[in-house]
Amino acid sequence: MFPGAAEYDLDVTVADEDVERLLSVGPADVSAASELTFARNVFVPLTTACRYTCTYCTYYDVPGEASLLSAEEVRERCRVGADAGCTEALFTFGDKPDARYTAIHDQLAEWGYDSIVGYHERACEIALEEGLLPHSNPGDLTESEFRRLREVNASMGVMLETTADVAAHAGGRRKTPGQRLNTIRAAGEARVPFTTGILVGIGEDWRDRAESLLAIRDLHERYGHVQEVIIQPVVPNERSDYDAPSTDTMRRVTAMARAALPAAVSVQSPPNLAPVGDLLDCGVDDLGGVSPVTDDYVNPDYAWPALEELRAVAEAGGVPLYERLPTHERYLPAEHRRDGFDGEPAPGSWLHERIPEALADGGVHGERFRAVARREGPLSA
Ligand SMILES: O=c1nc2n(C[C@H](O)[C@H](O)[C@H](O)CO)c3cc(O)ccc3cc-2c(=O)[nH]1
Ligand SMILES: C[C@H]1O[C@@H](n2cnc3c(N)ncnc32)[C@H](O)[C@@H]1O
Ligand code: MET
Numbered sequence: 001m002f003p004g005a006a007e008y009d010l011d012v013t014v015a016d017e018d019v020e021r022l023l024s025v026g027p028a029d030v031s032a033a034s035e036l037t038f039a040r041n042v043f044v045p046l047t048t049a050c051r052y053t054c055t056y057c058t059y060y061d062v063p064g065e066a067s068l069l070s071a072e073e074v075r076e077r078c079r080v081g082a083d084a085g086c087t088e089a090l091f092t093f094g095d096k097p098d099a100r101y102t103a104i105h106d107q108l109a110e111w112g113y114d115s116i117v118g119y120h121e122r123a124c125e126i127a128l129e130e131g132l133l134p135h136s137n138p139g140d141l142t143e144s145e146f147r148r149l150r151e152v153n154a155s156m157g158v159m160l161e162t163t164a165d166v167a168a169h170a171g172g173r174r175k176t177p178g179q180r181l182n183t184i185r186a187a188g189e190a191r192v193p194f195t196t197g198i199l200v201g202i203g204e205d206w207r208d209r210a211e212s213l214l215a216i217r218d219l220h221e222r223y224g225h226v227q228e229v230i231i232q233p234v235v236p237n238e239r240s241d242y243d244a245p246s247t248d249t250m251r252r253v254t255a256m257a258r259a260a261l262p263a264a265v266s267v268q269s270p271p272n273l274a275p276v277g278d279l280l281d282c283g284v285d286d287l288g289g290v291s292p293v294t295d296d297y298v299n300p301d302y303a304w305p306a307l308e309e310l311r312a313v314a315e316a317g318g319v320p321l322y323e324r325l326p327t328h329e330r331y332l333p334a335e336h337r338r339d340g341f342d343g344e345p346a347p348g349s350w351l352h353e354r355i356p357e358a359l360a361d362g363g364v365h366g367e368r369f370r371a372v373a374r375r376e377g378p379l380s381a
């Protein structure tokens with residue numbers, strides 16, 4: 001059914017009548033959220049080398065320039081983030097760079113790592129040592145890779161982007177909807193609290209948007225692992241001249257996401273790329289990771305708004321703003337949820353013991369994690 005799905009034993013189904021119903025949903029059909037959340041992160045771009053060449057992306061290297069952050073650089077960036085009060089280390093980087101670049105493979109071997117996954121695992125450990133909770137978004141992974149990385153991650157993610165076969169994903173090596181869906185499935189099998197989403201404006205049509213949201217819903221219904229769905233507008237950059245979708249388009253697609261997904265799943269809008277103030281009444285309840293210390297390396301031309309601006313957005317929308325951890329509350333062990341938590345806890349246990357250990361840490365970092373989880377952090381208002 002989905003392009004590229006034949007290689008996987010994927011049974012994601014989307015009913016035509018559900019697509020039709022979702023296509024008729026607009027902002028008037030959904031309610032505004034009652035609160036707005038965000039996480040404070042430090043972005044650690046392990047490598048800009050990538051096996052893919054998505055035409056909207058400015059992040060990946062041209063061949064010949066591939067390099068990796070060293071373990072010392074990872075530690076230094078994490079330390080800067082922890083000192084600035086961040087709780088999250090965001091590991092977002094090129095997809096399986098060692099599959100394309102022998103220079104990356106050789107560097108990893110010289111440092112004693114079997115693959116980028118092993119080095120990524122070590123980088124997450126360094127983040128934990130420095131008092132941060134890793135959220136990783138390294139691209140397509142297998143179930144066994146998720147099982148390995150979940151031990152050192154508080155949550156992980158991959159953007160579905162779209163279920164459509166778009167020209168933006170052209171080339172010999174490329175993202176396919178089948179592989180992306182399989183990655184989201186594998187994360188569910190491995191019980192990883194998960195972030196996914198769609199990229200709006202890369203050549204997909206309204207039917208594709210509806211189908212993409214319903215495919216995410218189908219996988220979430222099976223595993224219960226989707227904590228948030230990002231509705232991300234494509235933005236122009238020096239490499240590509242995609243038109244950013246209009247505010248009306250973002251309002252409609254955000255409302256469709258809110259209508260398609262269960263209430264427990266957050267709808268996230270990135271405040272440096274989207275007109276978040278105009279999306280609150282369409283169901284946005286989360287602003288994702290915002291960094292006080294690093295650029296958004298994926299979209300470096302789009303600066304993070306200051307916390308004061310986020311507060312102003314929330315105030316104009318008449319909702320309180322709360323800082324959160326990378327792991328959404330319902331996936332945390334019960335002792336780290338608020339007393340008054342009125343959400344639906346996700347069934348079963350989600351986090352490897354190393355994450356609760358970090359939350360229980362006796363030092364300043366553990367104290368900050370627990371304060372943010374209780375919504376008593378310095379930035380909650
Ligand atoms: O799981 C993901 N998280 C992404 N995140 C993380 C996300 O915004 C939050 O950090 C999560 O909500 C976890 O708290 C980003 C954060 C940035 O600062 C910039 C870009 C992204 C992009 C993604 C992404 O594609 N997938
Ligand atoms: C990390 C995520 O960033 C998104 N991404 C990549 N390039 C762009 C762009 N030009 N505009 C908006 N989002 C982008 C993709 O959805 C990727 O999965
Ligand atoms: C820098 S893009 C985000 C990570 C990965 N390369 C992906 O596209 O999923």
Ligand code: SF4
Nearest residue numbers: 050052053054057060
């Ligand atoms: S969006 Fe991710 S996968 Fe695509 S080229 Fe950029 S870094 Fe690579």
